[in-house]
Amino acid sequence: MHKRDFLRLSALGTSLALGASLIGTRIAMAANAEGWPAQSFAASSVDQVLQDLFQMRTLTESDRVHVLVAKEVDDALSVPVSVSVNHPMTDDDYIARIYVLVDHNPTPLASIFHCSPANGKAACYQRVKVLHDSPLRVIAQSNRGDIFAAKPEWVHVVKGKGAAE
């Protein structure tokens, strides 16, 4: 099943399952969606992730990818990461994916943001776990296959909430 179909069906199935609830959120069981990149998320090293995603193509650092993340954090379980990419978002040339990786996490690949020209801008905000001191990498990929990697940002975790020993 295509991911879009899953999302439509899951929303429909959820609504049918619970009826017209006044609560805006509904929970129901649904089949796992295809398309979630299990192999990339299962990789336990950055090299494995890069091999799986980019076949170890040379990642050239680009100053068009801007990353905002604290250099020192005291809550390892919730580290804000803000990304923006200076790139056109037209129908034939746009940023299609933004990857966030934390090298020393047990699962280095934290997220993949899939965007489209409708976004108008290639940017996203999220909160990730950084369980150990680690470089944090952001890689953007255009619909044409061009890859732009931000210079890795080193994040230091103060031994406190959520930090791994």
Add this chain to the structure above:
Amino acid sequence: MSVLGTLGSRLTRRLGEVQIGLPENAKRGEIIEIRALILHPSQSEDKTLFIEEVAFALDGKTFCHFDLSSMSSANPYLAVPLRAEKSGMISAHWRNSQGQTGSGQKFLRIAE
């Protein structure tokens, strides 16, 4: 129902709730920020329960989505841009690693 039962029921209802934040005065053509907070746990030791996917849609048409791992924070708080071309219903749908799904929605009004 006991007091604890009632409390448990309320807590259960909140699990998976999606709160969406939109600008109140968006203009046509402007790039706005859409925020979504999903009330959902994510344990570092337990890789079997976390949000795997969150999709954002306008009037049912998905315009961006996240694939997430167990290294995304609990209660995911996400923000994405959108070029505001028309008023419509913004929704955020999530699916977790156990196949449960949920969603929230809020109407986006664009000034003419």
